[in-house]
Amino acid sequence: xxxxxxxxxxxxxxxxxxxxxxxxxxxxxxxxxxxxxxxxxxxxxxxxxxxxxxxxxxxxxxxxxxxxxxxxxxxxxxxxxxxxxxxxxxxxxxxxxxxxxxxxxxxxxxx
Amino acid sequence: xxxxxxxxxxxxxxxxxxxxxxxxxxxxxxxxxxxxxxxxxxxxxxxxxxxxxxxxxxxxxxxxxxxxxxxxxxxxxxxxxxxxxxxxxxxxxxxxxxxxxxxxxxxxxxxxxxxxxxxxxxxxxxxxxxxxxxxxxxxxxxxxxxxxxxxxxxxxxxxxxxxxxxxxxxxxxxxxxxxxxxxxxxxxxxxxxxxxxxxxxxxxxxxxxxxxxxxxxxxxxxxxxxxxxxxxxxxxxxxxxxxxxxxxxxxxxxxxxxxxxxxxxxxxxxxxxxxxxxxxxxxxxxxxxxxxxxxxxxxxxxxxxxxxxxxxxxxxxxxxxxxxxxxxxxxxxxxxxxxxxxxxxxxxxxxxxxxxxxxxxxxxxxxxxxxxxxxxxxxxxxxxxxxxxxxxxxxxxxxxxxxxxxxxxxxxxxxxxxxxxxxxxxxxxxxxxxxxxxxxxxxxxxxxxxxxxxxxxxxxxxxxxxxxxxxxxxxxxxxxxxxxxxxxxxxxxxxxxxxxxxxxxxxxxxxxxxxxxxxxxxxxxxxxxxxxxxxxxxxxxxxxxxxxxxxxxxxxxxxxxxxxxxxxxxxxxxxxxxxxxxxxxxxxxxxxxxxxxxxxxxxxxxxxxxxxxxxxxxxxxxxxxxxx
Amino acid sequence: xxxxxxxxxxxxxxxxxxxxxxxxxxxxxxxxxxxxxxxxxxxxxxxxxxxxxxxxxxxxxxxxxxxxxxxxxxxxxxxxxxxxxxxxxxxxxxxxxxxxxxxxxxxxxxxxxxxxxxxxxxxxxxxxxxxxxxxxxxxxxxxxxxxxxxxxxxxxxxxxxxxxxxxxxxxxxxx
Numbered sequence: 001x002x003x004x005x006x007x008x009x010x011x012x013x014x015x016x017x018x019x020x021x022x023x024x025x026x027x028x029x030x031x032x033x034x035x036x037x038x039x040x041x042x043x044x045x046x047x048x049x050x051x052x053x054x055x056x057x058x059x060x061x062x063x064x065x066x067x068x069x070x071x072x073x074x075x076x077x078x079x080x081x082x083x084x085x086x087x088x089x090x091x092x093x094x095x096x097x098x099x100x101x102x103x104x105x106x107x108x109x110x111x
Numbered sequence: 112x113x114x115x116x117x118x119x120x121x122x123x124x125x126x127x128x129x130x131x132x133x134x135x136x137x138x139x140x141x142x143x144x145x146x147x148x149x150x151x152x153x154x155x156x157x158x159x160x161x162x163x164x165x166x167x168x169x170x171x172x173x174x175x176x177x178x179x180x181x182x183x184x185x186x187x188x189x190x191x192x193x194x195x196x197x198x199x200x201x202x203x204x205x206x207x208x209x210x211x212x213x214x215x216x217x218x219x220x221x222x223x224x225x226x227x228x229x230x231x232x233x234x235x236x237x238x239x240x241x242x243x244x245x246x247x248x249x250x251x252x253x254x255x256x257x258x259x260x261x262x263x264x265x266x267x268x269x270x271x272x273x274x275x276x277x278x279x280x281x282x283x284x285x286x287x288x289x290x291x292x293x294x295x296x297x298x299x300x301x302x303x304x305x306x307x308x309x310x311x312x313x314x315x316x317x318x319x320x321x322x323x324x325x326x327x328x329x330x331x332x333x334x335x336x337x338x339x340x341x342x343x344x345x346x347x348x349x350x351x352x353x354x355x356x357x358x359x360x361x362x363x364x365x366x367x368x369x370x371x372x373x374x375x376x377x378x379x380x381x382x383x384x385x386x387x388x389x390x391x392x393x394x395x396x397x398x399x400x401x402x403x404x405x406x407x408x409x410x411x412x413x414x415x416x417x418x419x420x421x422x423x424x425x426x427x428x429x430x431x432x433x434x435x436x437x438x439x440x441x442x443x444x445x446x447x448x449x450x451x452x453x454x455x456x457x458x459x460x461x462x463x464x465x466x467x468x469x470x471x472x473x474x475x476x477x478x479x480x481x482x483x484x485x486x487x488x489x490x491x492x493x494x495x496x497x498x499x500x501x502x503x504x505x506x507x508x509x510x511x512x513x514x515x516x517x518x519x520x521x522x523x524x525x526x527x528x529x530x531x532x533x534x535x536x537x538x539x540x541x542x543x544x545x546x547x548x549x550x551x552x553x554x555x556x557x558x559x560x561x562x563x564x565x566x567x568x569x570x571x572x573x574x575x576x577x578x579x580x581x582x583x584x585x586x587x588x589x590x591x592x593x594x595x596x597x598x599x600x601x602x603x604x605x606x607x608x609x610x611x612x613x614x615x616x617x618x619x620x621x622x623x624x625x626x627x628x629x630x631x632x633x634x635x636x637x638x639x640x641x642x643x644x645x646x647x648x649x650x651x652x653x654x655x656x657x658x659x660x661x662x663x664x665x666x667x668x669x670x671x672x673x674x675x676x677x678x679x680x681x682x683x684x685x686x687x688x689x690x691x692x693x694x695x696x697x698x699x700x701x702x703x704x705x706x707x708x709x710x711x712x713x714x715x716x717x718x719x720x721x722x723x724x725x726x727x728x729x730x731x732x733x734x735x736x737x738x739x
Numbered sequence: 740x741x742x743x744x745x746x747x748x749x750x751x752x753x754x755x756x757x758x759x760x761x762x763x764x765x766x767x768x769x770x771x772x773x774x775x776x777x778x779x780x781x782x783x784x785x786x787x788x789x790x791x792x793x794x795x796x797x798x799x800x801x802x803x804x805x806x807x808x809x810x811x812x813x814x815x816x817x818x819x820x821x822x823x824x825x826x827x828x829x830x831x832x833x834x835x836x837x838x839x840x841x842x843x844x845x846x847x848x849x850x851x852x853x854x855x856x857x858x859x860x861x862x863x864x865x866x867x868x869x870x871x872x873x874x875x876x877x878x879x880x881x882x883x884x885x886x887x888x889x890x891x892x893x894x895x896x897x898x899x900x901x902x903x904x905x906x907x908x909x910x911x912x913x914x
Contacts, residue, residue, distance in 0.1 A: 013750065013751060013754050013794075017754065017758075018791075018795075019853075019856045020853065021758050021761065021762070021791075023849055023852040023853050023856065024762055024765075024849065025761060025762065025765055025784075025788075026848075026852065027845050027846070027848050027849040027852065028762070028765040028766055028768070028769060028845075029765070030726055030845050030848055031769055031841055031842060031845035032768060032769040033722055033726075034719070034722055034723055034726060034841035034844065034845065035769060035837075035838055035841045035842070036769070037719065038774055038825070040774060040816065040819060040820055040823075040825075041768075041774055041777050043816075044768065044777060044778060044781050044816060045768065045769065047781070047808070047812065048765060048768065048781060048784065051784075051785065051788055051808070054788075054804075055788055055791055055792075058791075058792055058795050058797045058800060058873075059791075059795055061795075061797070061872065061873075062795040062796050062797060062872065062873070065872050066872070067872050067873075067877050067878055067880075067881040068881060068885070068886075070797055070799075070800055070872070070873060070878055070881075071878065071881050071882050071885075071886050073797075073800055074800070074803070074878070074882065075886075075889060075890075075893055077803065077804070077807050077808075078893045078896065078897060079893070079896065080807075080812070081807060081811065081812060081897065081900070082896050082897055082899070082900030083900070084812050084815060084816075085815070085900045085901065085903075085904040086900050086903050086904050086907065088815055088816070088819050088904075089903070089904040089905075089907040089908040090907055091819065092819055092822065092823070092908060093907055093908065095823050101823070101825075103717075103718040103719055104717065104718075104719065106718060719837075723840070723841070723844065726844050726845070726848060727844055727847075729848065730844065730847050730848050730851050733851040733852065733854075733855050734851045734854075736855065737851065737854050737855050
């Protein structure tokens with residue numbers, strides 16, 4: 001019963017919609033990265049962008065009946081987890097030293 | 112075994128690689144051992160190949176190693192040719208090379224560059240083997256350049272001495288001039304015949320016009336002039352004595368300088384097809400022989416005497432080539448390799464005993480302190496002077512006989528040369544070993560016979576110098592002249608001697624008499640009357656001084672070629688390089704500096720700004736890819 | 740029976756609903772001033788994406804997604820924010836002009852993305868639908884067959900990240 005129900009999702013929803021959804025989510029993430037000044041939220045928005053890509057990968061995987069793309073999503077998740085762990089450690093280190101995570105304060109790259 | 116001919120050059124290459132990379136860490140014993148063993152292995156293989164070649168009927172064995180260059184019209188395999196000529200050279204190179212390697216163990220034992228020395232020496236043997244084994248002109252050319260490089264490295268072996276470096280540069284540059292001729296010759300051969308493989312070229316040689324053949328022959332001869340030190344490119348060889356003595360023996364007496372002779376014998380068809388080219392070769396050879404012999408008579412440095420003697424003997428070989436006596440030239444190369452290597456090694460032994468002194472005016476009376484060196488060098492001196500029955504007698508007389516047949520004037524020059532040869536060799540011999548010691552007391556205290564590793568090669572070479580003549584006993588002595596028969600297959604146009612045995616004996620008699628007279632004169636002057644070559648230039652007679660200064664050839668070259676060239680390049684450097692090129696390059700630098708100052712303003716250090724530009728950049732890239 | 744079910748647009752409605760939630764919460768992530776609210780909205784977005792995974796027959800990924808993102812990563816975010824004790828007052832404000840510029844360039848990005856992906860639907864092959872692709876058995880076979888080596892490498896990556904995070908996060912030794 002459930003299998004049939006879900007199968008129909010693929011048939012009843014054209015892939016363009018998923019593409020649109022992913023693109024919108026990705027853009028929202030990118031917009032957040034640009035608007036926000038809090039480094040942690042920027043980080044969160046990057047995660048949102050990653051997930052938009054993941055969603056698109058899964059959509060194509062299902063429409064193609066190919067498991068490879070889902071494996072890639074799996075790897076992206078692993079990489080994202082590693083990235084978050086290291087990134088948040090770096091951010092907490094920055095906060096400890098500068099008492100701020102405003103990216104405008106972090107303009108040391110200039111020198 | 113012939114199939115394994117690739118092993119012959121491989122062993123020295125391995126020795127070179129090991130010594131080159133790890134030489135310093137191995138220690139003297141191990142690195143010397145590896146070097147000697149690699150040559151010994153290569154000698155054993157050569158010997159087996161030589162014996163196998165003797166036993167089979169087809170005396171021209173080509174061994175293909177790999178395809179080297181393969182393009183549309185040009186196909187050059189990296190292949191080796193084993194035939195009588197290359198097998199004889201193989202034996203000379205590996206055999207004498209082995210003896211000299213062993214000798215060097217003792218001679219170089221106190222030198223800090225011990226491993227480096229053997230690295231270069233092994234590399235030299237490798238390239239020399241490549242030179243004689245190659246089955247086409249390009250492989251020969253690779254070896255040709257390689258030995259030139261090794262010669263350069265070894266002449267400048269003691270690179271802390273500026274004079275030695277200059278000598279090395281001189282040798283290299285002189286050789287470059289010759290090499291250019293050789294290269295042009297190869298290119299001309301390729302253009303004319305469409306191939307540079309020996310067999311194919313020689314089979315088609317007659318199809319070329321006379322002019323082309325003469326041009327090829329002369330271009331190749333220019334290469335030979337450089338490598339084998341003939342007029343006008345000979346001046347590097349006497350200066351090359353700056354290198355360690357074993358190097359002089361191996362490279363500048365026995366092997367490398369004979370490469371030119373090898374090349375001409377290999378290409379003999381061009382010379383026998385071109386009367387003019389042969390004549391030029393003969394005349395240049397005779398002139399070189401005579402001139403070097405005259406200079407040799409007044410030199411006082413023991414190695415310089417030998418160097419000029421080498422130039423002179425090489426001149427005799429070219430004289431032989433010029434009169435079409437190719438196998439005789441090879442015969443003389445062989446015997447010369449024996450006795451000249453011996454002479455150099457003996458001189459090295461003397462220098463070793465005298466703690467580096469090379470001036471024969473400061474020697475004398477060394478026969479008691481150095482009995483083995485004295486004896487072996489004496490035999491070699493007799494051999495080079497052409498005294499019966501030593502090896503030099505047979506080869507030199509054969510050359511003179513051919514010269515007599517071809518052109519009496521050439522024979523006369525050759526005879527004068529052998530007269531002078533006997534004279535200066537015995538002059539050197541008497542001044543070094545006889546009379547009384549003229550060096551310092553400290554040197555006298557230090558005199559000692561060389562170690563076994565040095566004397567054993569001397570003894571072996573002495574035996575060869577005495578018996579080397581057996582290779583080519585002429586028909587007049589009811590000999591079979593083995594070397595001439597052996598080389599028969601590779602000589603395209605034979606030039607059989609038509610001299611009657613009586614004439615031959617007469618010529619031999621004259622030559623021997625001339626040599627004896629020369630020896631007697633040398634004995635009278637330097638042994639009995641105890642005359643010493645003048646210490647001071649002012650005491651010399653004008654001609655003697657002129658000859659002592661090597662006929663001012665170096666100065667002549669400096670004045671006519673080097674100085675104008677230097678002035679031209681200085682002018683060119685000052686204007687073209689300093690003004691034009693530097694101005695252009697510095698201009699680029701100024702522009703870049705200014706531009707980067709402008710662009711640097713973008714580098715705000717603000718992450719937000721960077722993210723903005725990144726997003727816009729991505730948009731631009733995607734947009735562009737859609738448009739495309 | 741099955742033909743009847745196929746015509747029911749329930750899944751269509753589910754798609755609309757989930758997409759609406761995802762986009763709305765995504766926007767809220769950007770709009771809200773309080774970082775903690777942002778992260779909570781992000782968690783909601785992830786839940787709706789997990790719902791999409793389920794709709795797309797990627798059951799295993801949906802589960803993993805919830806565990807890894809909502810369960811681990813987001814908790815990590817919240818934890819760090821709370822540790823730093825950030826709240827609305829700490830949220831620095833950007834200039835209005837910059838915000839407009841950001842939204843403008845984001846709109847550009849959306850346009851180009853949609854434009855570039857326009858032809859993508861034609862690439863969907865007429866492969867027979869296989870609803871079992873997203874099942875753990877299928878995924879496992881692909882993961883440990885074709886992708887075994889990358890899988891092993893990713894384990895090293897995770898280990899390195901763990902060590903790195905600890906190294907970076909620990910207090911400076913007293914100088």
